Amino acid sequence: xxxxxxxxxxxxxxxxxxxxxxxxxxxxxxxxxxxxxxxxxxxxxxxxxxxxxxxxxxxxxxxxxxxxxxxxxxxxxxxxxxxxxxxxxxxxxxxxxxxxxxxxxxxxxxxxxxxxxxxxxxxxxxxxxxxxxxxxxxxxxxxxxxxxxxxxxxxxxxxxxxxxxxxxxxxxxxxxxxxxxxxxxxxxxxxxxxxxxxxxxxxxxxxxxxxxxxxxxxxxxxxxxxxxxxxxxxxxxxxxxxxxxxxxxxxxxxxxxxxxxxxxxxxxxxxxxxxxxxxxxxxxxxxxxxxxxxxxxxxxxxxxxxxxxxxxxxxxxxxxxxx
Amino acid sequence: xxxxxxxxxxxxxxxxxxxxxxxxxxxxxxxxxxxxxxxxxxxxxxxxxxxxxxxxxxxxxxxxxxxxxxxxxxxxxxxxxxxxxxxxxxxxxxxxxxxxxxxxxxxxxxxxxxxxxxxxxxxxxxxxxxxxxxxxxxxxxxxxxxxxxxxxxxxxxxxxxxxxxxxxxxxxxxxxxxxxxxxxxxxxxxxxxxxxxxxxxxxxxxxxxxxxxxxxxxxxxxxxxxxxxxxxxxxxxxxxxxxxxxxxxxxxxxxxxxxxxxxxxxxxxxxxxxxxxxxxxx
Numbered sequence: 001x002x003x004x005x006x007x008x009x010x011x012x013x014x015x016x017x018x019x020x021x022x023x024x025x026x027x028x029x030x031x032x033x034x035x036x037x038x039x040x041x042x043x044x045x046x047x048x049x050x051x052x053x054x055x056x057x058x059x060x061x062x063x064x065x066x067x068x069x070x071x072x073x074x075x076x077x078x079x080x081x082x083x084x085x086x087x088x089x090x091x092x093x094x095x096x097x098x099x100x101x102x103x104x105x106x107x108x109x110x111x112x113x114x115x116x117x118x119x120x121x122x123x124x125x126x127x128x129x130x131x132x133x134x135x136x137x138x139x140x141x142x143x144x145x146x147x148x149x150x151x152x153x154x155x156x157x158x159x160x161x162x163x164x165x166x167x168x169x170x171x172x173x174x175x176x177x178x179x180x181x182x183x184x185x186x187x188x189x190x191x192x193x194x195x196x197x198x199x200x201x202x203x204x205x206x207x208x209x210x211x212x213x214x215x216x217x218x219x220x221x222x223x224x225x226x227x228x229x230x231x232x233x234x235x236x237x238x239x240x241x242x243x244x245x246x247x248x249x250x251x252x253x254x255x256x257x258x259x260x261x262x263x264x265x266x267x268x269x270x271x272x273x274x275x276x277x278x279x280x281x282x283x284x285x286x287x288x289x290x291x292x293x294x295x296x297x298x299x300x301x302x303x304x305x306x307x308x309x310x311x312x313x314x315x316x317x318x319x320x321x322x323x
Numbered sequence: 324x325x326x327x328x329x330x331x332x333x334x335x336x337x338x339x340x341x342x343x344x345x346x347x348x349x350x351x352x353x354x355x356x357x358x359x360x361x362x363x364x365x366x367x368x369x370x371x372x373x374x375x376x377x378x379x380x381x382x383x384x385x386x387x388x389x390x391x392x393x394x395x396x397x398x399x400x401x402x403x404x405x406x407x408x409x410x411x412x413x414x415x416x417x418x419x420x421x422x423x424x425x426x427x428x429x430x431x432x433x434x435x436x437x438x439x440x441x442x443x444x445x446x447x448x449x450x451x452x453x454x455x456x457x458x459x460x461x462x463x464x465x466x467x468x469x470x471x472x473x474x475x476x477x478x479x480x481x482x483x484x485x486x487x488x489x490x491x492x493x494x495x496x497x498x499x500x501x502x503x504x505x506x507x508x509x510x511x512x513x514x515x516x517x518x519x520x521x522x523x524x525x526x527x528x529x530x531x532x533x534x535x536x537x538x539x540x541x542x543x544x545x546x547x548x549x550x551x552x553x554x555x556x557x558x559x560x561x562x563x564x565x566x567x568x569x570x571x572x573x574x575x576x577x578x579x580x581x582x583x584x585x586x587x588x589x590x591x592x593x594x595x596x597x598x599x600x601x602x603x604x605x
Contacts, residue, residue: 313563315563322530
């Protein structure tokens with residue numbers, strides 16, 4: 001497998017840029033084209049980027065058909081309140097997915113599709129299992145969960161229509177030094193609200209691990225659903241202790257107030273994050289090692305610990321120091 | 324109201340603040356911006372430096388001639404400001420388009436530059452950015468500057484602050500209120516017509532202490548642009564401010580000012596006045 005044309009949607013996001021950077025270092029990736037609303041964050045050496053508006057259905061379709069990719073990495077999913085508020089995130093995600101999957105039906109060379117989804121697909125609360133694995137029935141109960149379900153439905157249709165391999169990566173909340181994440185912002189607040197009834201636990205995944213999973217899935221031409229989660233779990237209370245933050249137990253009207261105060265403090269809590277805090281969200285993978293030969297580098301506790309170690313100012317010294 | 328006069332007779336408005344005998348700092352604004360957008364920096368630098376802020380041609384109180392501008396001409400304008408202020412050399416701080424102008428100043432007039440601070444800027448006209456700027460120019464011409472300010476806000480402010488719109492006023496205000504569309508369009512053309520390939524090829528010749536500053540949420544000149552400049556200038560250190568966007572000098576003024584003051588202090592310590600080294604050798 002060499003000289004594969006790789007299309008990366010969502011290349012402008014931190015995760016998309018990281019996926020592109022990793023793709024550039026593979027032997028099998030030839031031309032790499034990225035599309036997104038925003039430009040790539042990282043310095044990419046051989047990727048080409050085209051800025052598109054999600055509403056430009058025909059232009060996106062033309063770009064994809066002209067490029068005729070062998071590999072489609074659909075990273076272009078807007079987590080609510082990561083960069084856009086929930087309604088805008090929902091609209092952009094739906095528009096881009098429609099344009100991309102419509103075009104993918106017509107792209108002759110397409111062999112492999114890897115799609116970003118989330119463990120929010122499994123829902124939470126009394127009707128969900130304690131730890132979701134790939135075979136667990138899905139029951140999304142949040143806006144982001146429904147967004148992921150729509151993408152997965154379109155990916156499944158593509159698989160049936162074209163008979164190509166489609167790998168759906170259900171990512172735990174992605175955290176990384178530069179990743180805009182509603183959960184990450186919340187956990188970095190000096191005072192962290194947590195749901196005072198019970199102390200539910202959740203898992204996350206590091207951005208590098210999530211990006212690696214995309215590359216592994218493409219490289220191995222994987223087919224099926226894979227949960228991408230860091231090992232272990234953590235509770236909000238434990239996270240506040242790790243980060244030396246002040247915990248604020250909240251429930252009832254206090255919970256409503258905590259959500260509004262955190263929003264005012266710059267860390268709005270979309271419903272999937274509120275649901276995670278109230279009910280926890282756990283997943284594990286039976287397929288990652290088998291299908292992708294993938295194992296996360298960091299555990300959930302390590303990812304959360306690293307969250308508190310990110311410097312607010314990162315300095316990279318000059319090659320030739322004169323001052 | 325002090326003005327410098329450029330080679331083609333255009334009047335460039337500037338203002339000097341701070342302490343006269345201290346190391347001078349020249350502040351170069353970005354597209355559509357005027358010198359008042361540096362007010363938070365001028366206040367922070369006032370006790371330790373002599374600060375010169377000016378309006379690029381086409382902005383603020385400087386002349387706004389019709390026709391095309393180019394960045395080399397704007398770099399010469401900046402040097403004319405130094406001449407008018409009686410300053411032989413200065414620490415040059417450039418923001419966005421001002422960063423590109425500053426790179427040209429450092430290349431064309433190395434003896435006038437004690438150090439270089441390049442903030443939220445780039446050394447390459449990516450096609451996507453050229454298209455974006457052209458669309459702003461078209462919008463300014465057809466719908467006026469107000470519509471540009473509204474459109475540009477998303478590109479200037481980080482997602483967190485976007486909800487708390489106040490910091491936008493410093494960056495977006497001048498775009499919306501003071502500049503005529505023709506001058507804005509001319510500044511855009513100055514960026515678009517720059518030969519970025521030859522600029523890139525020459526950046527390795529910059530030898531002064533250089534600091535490249537970028538916010539990790541900047542989408543107009545993303546981190547990749549800063550990484551590229553830092554990779555091309557051997558003496559460049561890279562500083563990434565978490566949560567900062569394109570208008571980080573306003574949005575994260577305290578952090579930025581602290582970094583700037585610390586860098587200027589280091590750079591001033593190693594500064595050798597032009598001709599001094601040769602005189603010592605003789």
